C-alpha cells in the first residue's frame with residue numbers, strides 16, 4: 017500500500033476540488049488510499065504526486081476517467097427519498113401538464129449514478145401520462161461524472177433484490193427476467209432516459225434550453241459550501257420560472273443565499 021504524504025494529499029485534494037467539486041477532507045485520506053491503492057500498484061507508482069502528474073499529463077482523459085470511477089461514491093437505489101417522488105407525481109407533473117404548452121418536458125437527473133433515480137422518474141411518468149404519453153416528449157436527461165456508473169445505468173439491468181423493493185405492479189409491467197439473479201428494464205423505459213457524461217463543475221452547462229425539473233440529489237454532500245452555493249446559483253439560472261429543484265435531504269440550502277424559494281424539505285422552486 018502506498019503512503020500518502022500530507023503535502024501530496026493537500027495538492028491532490030485541491031486538484032480534485034477545483035476540477036470536480038469533490039471536497040476530500042483530511043479524514044478522507046484512508047478512503048483515497050483504499051480506492052486508489054490497487055490502481056497505483058498496477059501502475060507501479062508509489063506516491064500520490066506521481067499519480068497526479070500522470071493523470072494531468074494524460075491528454076486522452078482516460079486516466080482521469082479511471083480515477084473518477086474509483087473516487088466517486090455511487091450509492092443509490094430506486095425510490096430513494098420517496099416523498100420527492102410522491103410530490104413529483106402529485107404536484108409537479110400536474111403543474112407541468114397544465115403549463116408546458118409545447119409538451120416538451122425537460123427533466124434532468126444531474127448526478128444519476130447507476131440510473132435508479134432517472135428510471136424511477138421514467139416509471140412515474142409512464143404511469144402518469146399512460147395512453148397520452150405519445151403526444152408528450154417526456155425523455156429524461158441523466159448525467160454523471162462516473163463513466164463506470166453510466167455504463168451500468170445504460171444496461172438497465174438490476175439485481176432482483178433491488179427490483180423487489182418496487183411495487184409489484186411495476187415489477188411486472190416494467191421489468192423482464194435477465195438471468196437467474198437479475199432483471200432488465202423494458203426497452204420502452206430504457207429509451208426514456210438519455211445518459212451523458214457531464215461534470216457539474218464545468219461551465220457553462222451544455223444545454224440550449226432551460227430545465228423544468230432538476231434532480232441534483234446526494235452529490236452536493238461531497239462539495240464544500242462555496243462550491244455548493246455556486247452550483248445552486250448556476251442551476252437556478254438554467255431552471256425555467258416555475259420549475260423545481262430537488263436536492264438530497266441532508267443538503268439543505270441556505271435560504272438567505274439562494275434565489276430558489278423553499279417548498280418543502282429538499283424541494284425548491286424558481287418563482
Ligand SMILES: C[S@@+](CC[C@H](N)C(=O)[O-])C[C@H]1O[C@@H](n2cnc3c(N)ncnc32)[C@H](O)[C@@H]1O
Pocket residue numbers: 036037038088089090091092093096126127128129130133159160161162165214215216217232233234235238264
Ligand atoms: C451518491 S450518488 C447520488 C445518486 C442519486 N442522485 C441519488 O440521490 O441516489 C452521487 C453521484 O454524484 C456523482 N458526482 C460526483 N461529483 C460529480 C460532478 N462534479 N459532476 C457530476 N457528477 C458528480 C458521482 O459520480 C455519483 O454517481
